[in-house]
Amino acid sequence: MLGTFSSVKQYLKFDISRVVIDNIVFKLHYRWTFVLLLVATLLITSRQYIGEHIQCISDNVVAPVINTFCFFTPTFTVVRHLNNTALDSGSIFQPGIGPYNREEDVIKRHAYYQWVPFVLFRQALCFYLPHALWKKLEGGRVKALVYGLRMVGLTKYLKNDSMRIGKLNIPSMAEVEDRVINIRRTMIDRMRLNQSWGAHLVFAELLNLLNLCLQIYWTNRFLGREFLTLGVKVLRERWVDKMDALDVVFPKVTKCTFYKYGSAGSLQEHDTLCVMALNIMNEKIYTILWFWYSFLLVVTVLGLLWRLFTLIFYHNVTFTKCALYWAKPGKMDESDLKSIIEKCNFSNWMFLFFLRTNLSEFLFQKVIYHLASEFPNDPIHDNDINDYRARERELPSGSTGKYPLLGGLDTVDAPLLHHRGAGPVLATPKSPTDGATLPI
Known part of the structure; x- marks a missing residue:
């Protein structure tokens, strides 16, 4: 049997x-x-x-x-x-x-x-078709970002050297510094370019209902x-x-x-x-x-009623916190979350929802933290450190660029947001053994 x-x-x-x-x-x-x-x-x-x-x-x-x-x-x-x-x-x-x-x-x-x-076999195929269509329309975007971020999350257990376990490659802190910048920038680009992502998901869910009614x-x-x-x-x-x-x-x-x-x-x-x-x-x-x-x-x-609620209330911070907690329990910074969802459309919000579903609390907090630097509440203090960091990598050898001390910034754990109530600051060492802050 x-x-x-x-x-x-x-x-x-x-x-x-x-x-x-x-x-x-x-x-x-x-x-x-x-x-x-x-x-x-x-x-x-x-x-x-x-x-x-x-x-x-x-x-x-x-x-x-x-x-x-x-x-x-x-x-x-x-x-x-x-x-x-x-x-x-x-x-x-x-x-x-x-x-x-x-x-x-x-x-x-x-x-x-x-x-x-x-x-019966034809009906089985009909129930699978909406999922196959959604996978095609989704294009593996969530998977590409989640896999990269998961590897970054394991890096906190390493120091200077990368580690390979079977087919799994855990990058070192030096490799992570460049990877986080690329992942964060890729995430922003995807959120801005794929405006129909959420509409495709809603279409696939409606297709499920239509298919069920037809099969009955x-x-x-x-x-x-x-x-x-x-x-x-x-x-x-x-x-x-x-x-x-x-x-x-x-x-x-x-x-x-x-x-x-x-x-x-x-x-x-x-x-x-x-x-x-x-x-x-x-x-x-x-x-x-x-x-x-x-x-x-x-x-x-x-x-579908739940999807309608998300379409109506996705700009509400309280609703978003409850929805993300339902996706996977964990703490979130409300001010960072607010700065992001105010700039998001429905497709961006759904993208964040599925990132929360797939990432741990530690990693998702970092995602929210870094995304908030791209969508600041105060446009006067817009944090463009990531853009300058990417540009300085293209400068000739020996050139310092606009931020000569940016090379000491830990892009994984250092704050990229403006300091609460004191304007944005950038952590950088005064000396090899001491630390200070440089106003931006």
Whole structure:
């Protein structure tokens, strides 16, 4: 049994180092629903759990022939025999099975069982498509920055030398100094250039809702318009009546008519009974799917309401602090956070949200700290140290540039913001053994 489902175990792995670019509602669509539908497909196509999908009884007809014929052509039940009264009186032994008049009686044909595995697999792909589209539109931007910042965070445990552990390369403090500048500048460039990033995420989340509604609609059509009320009827009738909605939609015994020519050339009609072992699995799969789709629909709508709240209140500092704390608990500097979100649009805010989801408290505080230097509250004291540092690297050897003492600045841990209430200051040594501050 474990070997049967080994093909889907890769989708159930939980990797704590994986970069998160969506929320739990999104995962319910492309991971949990996708896996649920794949498992259902494997169960339907595996004969080891239910044996032959159909077994028919008929006189003077070879069993494999009648089984194959009745599986490929629709079987049927008689509508007037789908009632509990006849079952209670003993007039019929199975719902929908009994004598019928070809000219007068209405019959209910069942042909869906031939297509169940194909429909389930197609639905699994449909639930994965919005995620694949979002990954394409997102372009790996969060992953590129998060991986660089994670390596920087490990550097605080090293001194002067870098370290390599397998494929993991932890840079030294000297390497980090240049890397932080590049990462910070890259982050700012991405936030300014990718203004449609948040719109793409909202589009993918709306696509999840649209896809879910379409799958519910097509499943209802596929099951003869019986799916929408299936779960309610099962809860109401399952343990009360002998015949419930599952017996009507997924009959266990059906009728099949087979024709063949006799030895004298006359046409012979064979009325057969077929045991539908496949419907034992079908009824359970679609009952579970009804409850799962109902739950998923509610959660998806709530997720979109949350996205609407973020779109309306993302400029509010209190709301942002609560949202970022929900993404991952940790302390944040409110003044730094305020200076950033006042300059951010919705795409920038969502970008910060997912950075907070993927980074530790230590690293995210540094991100907020450095980003605040790019978006100061007071434009008169705009901190452009990072720009000058990048320019001075391009100056000829021996040139000091505008900030001759900038070479002593620790760009990882030194303050880049203006001092609280005293204007911006730059930490720099007066002598090799002492320290002082130089006003900017």
